[in-house]
Amino acid sequence: MSIRIAVAQCAPALGAVKRNLDMHMKWIARAKTAGARLVVFPELSLTGYYLKDLAADVACAADDPQLLPIAEASRELDISAGFVERSADAKLHIAQGHWSSGKLVHIHRKVYLPTYGIFDDGRYFGPGDRFDTYRWAGGTTGVAICEDLWHVSTPYLYAAAGATIVLAPSASPGRGVAEGGDLGTAESCRLMDRFYASYLTVYVVYVNRVGHEDGIAFWGGSEIVAPDGTVAARAPEFDEDLLIGEIDPELVARERARNPLLRDEREDIVLRNIAGRLGLPFDRRD
Amino acid sequence: MTSGLARTGVIRPDPKDPSPLRIDEVLVRKMLVLFIRDEIAKARLRRAVVGVSGGVDSAVTVALATEALGPANVLGLFTPYRTSSGESHDHALELSKKFGFALEEVPITEQVDAYFAGVKEKVDKVRVGNKMARERKSIEYDRSWPDGIVLGTSNKTELLLGYGTQFGDMACGINPVGDLYKTQLRELALSIGIPERIVRKPPTAELWEGQTDEGELGFTYADADLVLYHMVDRRLRPAELVEHGFDAQLVTRIRELVRRNHYKRVMPLIAKLSLRTIGHDFLYPRDWEAD
Numbered sequence A: 001m002s003i004r005i006a007v008a009q010c011a012p013a014l015g016a017v018k019r020n021l022d023m024h025m026k027w028i029a030r031a032k033t034a035g036a037r038l039v040v041f042p043e044l045s046l047t048g049y050y051l052k053d054l055a056a057d058v059a060c061a062a063d064d065p066q067l068l069p070i071a072e073a074s075r076e077l078d079i080s081a082g083f084v085e086r087s088a089d090a091k092l093h094i095a096q097g098h099w100s101s102g103k104l105v106h107i108h109r110k111v112y113l114p115t116y117g118i119f120d121d122g123r124y125f126g127p128g129d130r131f132d133t134y135r136w137a138g139g140t141t142g143v144a145i146c147e148d149l150w151h152v153s154t155p156y157l158y159a160a161a162g163a164t165i166v167l168a169p170s171a172s173p174g175r176g177v178a179e180g181g182d183l184g185t186a187e188s189c190r191l192m193d194r195f196y197a198s199y200l201t202v203y204v205v206y207v208n209r210v211g212h213e214d215g216i217a218f219w220g221g222s223e224i225v226a227p228d229g230t231v232a233a234r235a236p237e238f239d240e241d242l243l244i245g246e247i248d249p250e251l252v253a254r255e256r257a258r259n260p261l262l263r264d265e266r267e268d269i270v271l272r273n274i275a276g277r278l279g280l281p282f283d284r285r286d
Numbered sequence B: 001m002t003s004g005l006a007r008t009g010v011i012r013p014d015p016k017d018p019s020p021l022r023i024d025e026v027l028v029r030k031m032l033v034l035f036i037r038d039e040i041a042k043a044r045l046r047r048a049v050v051g052v053s054g055g056v057d058s059a060v061t062v063a064l065a066t067e068a069l070g071p072a073n074v075l076g077l078f079t080p081y082r083t084s085s086g087e088s089h090d091h092a093l094e095l096s097k098k099f100g101f102a103l104e105e106v107p108i109t110e111q112v113d114a115y116f117a118g119v120k121e122k123v124d125k126v127r128v129g130n131k132m133a134r135e136r137k138s139i140e141y142d143r144s145w146p147d148g149i150v151l152g153t154s155n156k157t158e159l160l161l162g163y164g165t166q167f168g169d170m171a172c173g174i175n176p177v178g179d180l181y182k183t184q185l186r187e188l189a190l191s192i193g194i195p196e197r198i199v200r201k202p203p204t205a206e207l208w209e210g211q212t213d214e215g216e217l218g219f220t221y222a223d224a225d226l227v228l229y230h231m232v233d234r235r236l237r238p239a240e241l242v243e244h245g246f247d248a249q250l251v252t253r254i255r256e257l258v259r260r261n262h263y264k265r266v267m268p269l270i271a272k273l274s275l276r277t278i279g280h281d282f283l284y285p286r287d288w289e290a291d
Helices: A017-033 A054-058 A065-073 A153-160 A184-200 A249-258 A267-278 B025-042 B056-069 B086-099 B109-117 B125-144 B156-161 B182-191 B196-200 B213-217 B221-233 B238-243 B248-260
Strands: A003-009 A038-040 A078-086 A092-100 A103-109 A134-136 A139-143 A165-169 A203-207 A210-213 A216-219 A223-225 A231-234 A241-247 B047-051 B074-078 B102-105 B148-150
Touching: A003 A017, A003 A203, A017 A038, A017 A065, A017 A078, A017 A241, A054 A078, A065 A078, A065 A092, A065 A103, A078 A165, A092 A134, A092 A139, A103 A134, A103 A139, A139 A153, A153 A165, A153 A184, A165 A184, A184 A203, A184 A223, A210 B025, A216 B025, A223 A241, A231 A241, B025 B047, B025 B056, B025 B182, B047 B056, B047 B125, B056 B074, B056 B086, B056 B182, B056 B196, B074 B086, B074 B125, B086 B102, B086 B196, B109 B125, B125 B148, B156 B182, B156 B221, B156 B248, B182 B196, B182 B221, B213 B221, B221 B238, B221 B248, B238 B248
Parallel strands: A003 A038, A038 A078, A139 A165, A165 A203, B047 B074, B047 B148, B074 B102
Antiparallel strands: A003 A241, A078 A092, A092 A103, A134 A139, A203 A223, A210 A216, A223 A231
16 A cells, blocks of 8 residues: 655745745645645755854754644644754754654754865754654655765665665755756766665655755755656656655565565674774674 | 766866866756846845846846846846947847847946046056946946846856956846856857857957957967866866866966955955954855745
């Protein structure tokens, strides 16, 4: 029995949380009308991405009353949305929450904060320190926020922990306009999505935003790639779009039967290898 | 768009191979039209003002603006000095007819000459040129009031070489063409229907008679663009470029122009005194709370 999900390829306003909340409500209503069980928003969808000093101004605790409308709306369908989380010890994180039946059921803090080139995440935010999976109606899921996905170990850890879905909310700036190819960033992302989906036999739900911030264009092109490597659904580039697609657990099962890479995966060897290199103790328990 | 598999092979620095400069014009056009539309809306403005000189840079800028905003929301300003050529005037007019935007002619001879008439010492032609560029820009800003933005027309080559007048032709609210080398801008120009005679004529700032960019710079845009591409975009060091066969003198000269004129590309320095200083550690995005 497949589950319908929606991707809100939207254009959040920079630092205008109230307006972005209203915008979320509209997309949530549209996703509900489309029969989706989950709607996924891009990275920092409630705040905008290139916040700079605004990061501290818009930050809030995960249980802050200003996020209540999202929690309330999740009684109708699950919602995955991005915000700046101020932790109990007052650190700022790029966070993606998953709300279901009126409650926040999972939060992922972006681990890999790009601080090079056009990125400055590490100046304004602290890193997350875990990749935890969680369960919802669609199956076991892991969240990789933008740069998290570029690190091969992230989807690997999720798949090894039993995830069948990797949600990848992003704020990816479009760049690379050389002749003879796709938009440079699009090419890299699509390669990643298909590779991870096929070789980890998971659904990769790539959720990118659109619109501009200070001259930088986010390119959209959100897509749902199935564990057989096929693109189940793809949104246009640069335009807003509500992308609808299906997550089919049967397809995961079929692909994993045909291609049991995960079953045969030797995490113990991986762990022993890394532990040995880092000089950490490792006991193999058979 | 072509398949991602189409691009194979390594981009090598080669003074005889200009192909790395080629762009996907369809994609670039789309991105720039969206940029103009979106960033003007974020500034809560609706019109664009473009100084149309008859040259290719302003031709591309004004054509993209008409596509983004509709011709009714674009004002072209042709601001001739007495040394400006009749050909420039014809080309500006031709663009206005082709793309449908209003073109106003505002001569600047009187005010520029009046100003220098009061100057006692001998005036270098560069000073007159700079004054003209700033005069033009002050008119563009005036005509942009109250609901327009001044679009920049400085391309990446000019910006990197510092071949422009600070607060003159370099001044603008937003610049759609500043990440395109001259060579790339010409390619884009042809693909969006800028007449070939405008694209192919020798670039000139027309600040004095007989001036051409390439004559004044002492090298061609084609050569400069390839050096800049490998130096800036691909991050090769000057010595590496020379090793790959680029002319050592050219590379050194270009590197020095880029360095020496960097001040033109950044905001003026503010003396740091307080605990929080504009530009140093008071860092808010320009599109702050903008829709």
